[in-house]
Amino acid sequence: MINRNTGFSNLTAGYLFPEIARRRREYAAAHPDASIISLGIGNTTEPLSKHIAEAMSRYALGLATKEGYSGYGDEQGNTALRERIASVFYKGMADASEIFISDGAKCDIARIQTLFGSHVKVAVQDPAYPVYVDGSVVSGAAGAAKADGTGYSGVVYLPCSPENDFFPVLSKIEPDTLIYFCSPNNPTGATATREQLKALVDFANKNGCIIIYDSAYNAFIRDSKLPKSIFEIEGARTCAIEVNSFSKPAGFTGVRLGWSVVPNDLKFADGSSVNKDWNRVMTTLFNGASNIAQAGGLAALDEQGLKDMKDMVDYYLENGRLIKKTLEGENFKKIGVVPYFTGNGPYVWVKFPGYKSWEIFDIILDKCHVVTTPGSGFGPAGESFIRFSSFGHREDIEEACKRLAALVLESRA
Numbered sequence: 001m002i003n004r005n006t007g008f009s010n011l012t013a014g015y016l017f018p019e020i021a022r023r024r025r026e027y028a029a030a031h032p033d034a035s036i037i038s039l040g041i042g043n044t045t046e047p048l049s050k051h052i053a054e055a056m057s058r059y060a061l062g063l064a065t066k067e068g069y070s071g072y073g074d075e076q077g078n079t080a081l082r083e084r085i086a087s088v089f090y091k092g093m094a095d096a097s098e099i100f101i102s103d104g105a106k107c108d109i110a111r112i113q114t115l116f117g118s119h120v121k122v123a124v125q126d127p128a129y130p131v132y133v134d135g136s137v138v139s140g141a142a143g144a145a146k147a148d149g150t151g152y153s154g155v156v157y158l159p160c161s162p163e164n165d166f167f168p169v170l171s172k173i174e175p176d177t178l179i180y181f182c183s184p185n186n187p188t189g190a191t192a193t194r195e196q197l198k199a200l201v202d203f204a205n206k207n208g209c210i211i212i213y214d215s216a217y218n219a220f221i222r223d224s225k226l227p228k229s230i231f232e233i234e235g236a237r238t239c240a241i242e243v244n245s246f247s248k249p250a251g252f253t254g255v256r257l258g259w260s261v262v263p264n265d266l267k268f269a270d271g272s273s274v275n276k277d278w279n280r281v282m283t284t285l286f287n288g289a290s291n292i293a294q295a296g297g298l299a300a301l302d303e304q305g306l307k308d309m310k311d312m313v314d315y316y317l318e319n320g321r322l323i324k325k326t327l328e329g330e331n332f333k334k335i336g337v338v339p340y341f342t343g344n345g346p347y348v349w350v351k352f353p354g355y356k357s358w359e360i361f362d363i364i365l366d367k368c369h370v371v372t373t374p375g376s377g378f379g380p381a382g383e384s385f386i387r388f389s390s391f392g393h394r395e396d397i398e399e400a401c402k403r404l405a406a407l408v409l410e411s412r413a
């Protein structure tokens with residue numbers, strides 16, 4: 001018989017979100033009358049912009065005509081869309097040949113690991129989006145789980161907490177490490193300043209590291225002083241890959257469309273081009289993003305589409321403000337709860353002193369019928385935190401806030 005990929009046997013817990021879904025299902029089965037509201041998984045809820053949907057619909061109908069039909073396109077993506085992304089987001093910082101269209105940022109993050117193989121050293125912000133670590137475990141780079149349950153032996157965890165303004169101590173990172181960095185951050189919402197990113201880029205260049213910069217939430221940045229791309233930082237073109245996605249700002253979580261930027265100046269230790277190998281990955285292991293989705297992407301980046309995306313993001317940001325306000329209420333303040341919400345990302349990251357994450361998750365599910373995400377699922381430093389997602393219909397957010405405002409917890413601080 002064939003041996004199991006040891007990467008899979010090394011994976012400790014199930015993926016976070018299936019476990020949340022399991023607990024929700026179990027609770028719903030036992031309490032059929034509970035009307036459960038999810039502020040858990042970061043899934044978008046608001047309908048697509050009509051303008052963008054119509055563009056996809058027109059394209060799809062065109063496919064049923066002789067003139068409008070197309071089969072495989074370029075594996076790197078539709079040239080017009082690559083050029084549009086370059087001009088909207090990367091003017092003077094990256095050109096179309098460095099932009100690769102994909103079926104989403106998560107898929108790119110998984111594929112990027114094939115560039116570096118199973119021996120690369122890995123560092124992640126702690127807490128972090130689970131795919132960086134879990135993908136590295138499957139690829140073999142993360143090694144085995146540590147006996148004390150605090151992560152994997154081959155991963156350097158960089159704690160990001162209120163104490164360090166959610167920006168990690170970089171000196172913990174060894175030379176030649178692949179550094180995953182997400183800003184605005186999922187789950188903390190922290191958004192790195194120009195100075196912080198400059199420090200990160202300088203560190204990477206000096207120490208032969210490559211940064212995988214996940215900017216899936218950059219459309220949520222409302223503070224004009226904060227950088228929206230790592231390539232706004234001088235020196236980033238020799239040390240960074242950026243991934244981004246239409247999922248959150250355009251509601252494309254189901255449509256599927258994202259992109260990566262791999263600069264021509266980025267090199268491996270032997271001097272060869274990372275961009276060339278990435279082109280190879282995209283042409284051999286991927287066969288191009290859906291042409292219908294790409295038609296939607298083009299519409300999302302014209303004047304009307306950009307306005308519609310901004311309105312959608314504003315809606316979610318207002319939800320975030322409502323959640324934050326609720327968690328600043330007297331019932332929470334009294335027991336030392338602190339909500340962190342930057343207004344530049346869709347998540348409210350909340351510390352419940354004295355409580356374990358899964359414990360508070362279960363209490364909120366039981367008492368408020370609200371599903372959240374336990375912070376410990378994002379890494380050891382997430383323990384005792386809960387992530388509230390602002391993706392939801394306004395009426396659901398308001399109802400969830402009403403229930404949370406009535407929650408009385410014992411003080412453990």
Ligand SMILES: *Cc1c(COP(=O)(O)O)cnc(C)c1O
Binds near residue numbers: 103106129186214258
């Ligand atoms: C949602 C999310 C993504 C999105 O990935 P897609 O595959 O494009 O839907 C990427 N990174 C982070 C941190 C996310 O939260």
